[in-house]
Amino acid sequence: MKKLPVIILLVWMCISCQRKKESGLENSKNAVVLKDSVFSNAQSIREWELSVQGLWDSEMLCRKANCGLYVIGDRRNELWEFVKDSVRVYANGLNSKKLLNVFRAIHNGDKIILESSPDSLSESRLKIKVVLDDITDNVIKGTQTITTEENCTSVFDLELTRTKKR
Structure with missing residues (x-):
């Protein structure tokens, strides 16, 4: 027991x-x-x-505008450069090698979202948001929305192609 x-x-x-x-x-x-x-x-x-990453040629066509900043049919061309630092990816918008905008890039599933907000030193008070939702190796398409302080909005169709320039 x-x-x-x-x-x-x-x-x-x-x-x-x-x-x-x-x-x-x-x-x-x-x-x-x-x-x-x-x-x-x-x-x-x-x-x-x-x-x-790298250089992209952009073609933008205004398809919607509710003010005089841009009119429907306006075309713009810029050089965009996607760069990565130790923390995140940025896109720089360049015109004749002059920096126009710096966008913070966020990868959101199948989209790339770029946002630029005016800072205290900037003369321009434009808020720019880009949604890139058609992404292939050499061509990226989407829309760019530009909004002013007065809530004036312009929407552009945007197409980025890998630049041939080096």
């Missing part, structure tokens, strides 16, 4: 140890899945960043 409680205790300890091993194994599997997921997301971000 004295051996029975000891045997029960030993069986209980073995079962408990087995559950801890299974739990530890499950936690290890979850950690590997999480690590793979984070690595995969980081890899897709790096691929996106690398795929857009």
Whole structure:
């Protein structure tokens, strides 16, 4: 009879140890899945960043305007440069090698969203938002919306093509 409680205790300890091993194994599997997921997301971000870096020629056509800043049919051409620093991707809008705008770039699923807001030093008080939603290796298409302080809005169709200039 004295051996029975000891045997029960030993069986209980073995079962408990087995559950801890299974739990530890499950936690290890979850950690590997999480690590793979984070690595995969980081890899897709790096691929996106690398795929857009460089110089792009832009063609813009005004298709909607509710003020005199731009009129429907206006065409604009600029050189855009996508660059990456240690933190994020930016797009610089250039005209005759003069910097016009700096956009913060965000990759949102299947879109690239660029936003530029006037700063305190800027003479221009334009807010510009670009949504690029048709993205291929050498051509990116979307829309650019320009809004002034007076809520004057102009919308442009935008097409970026990899520049042939070097």
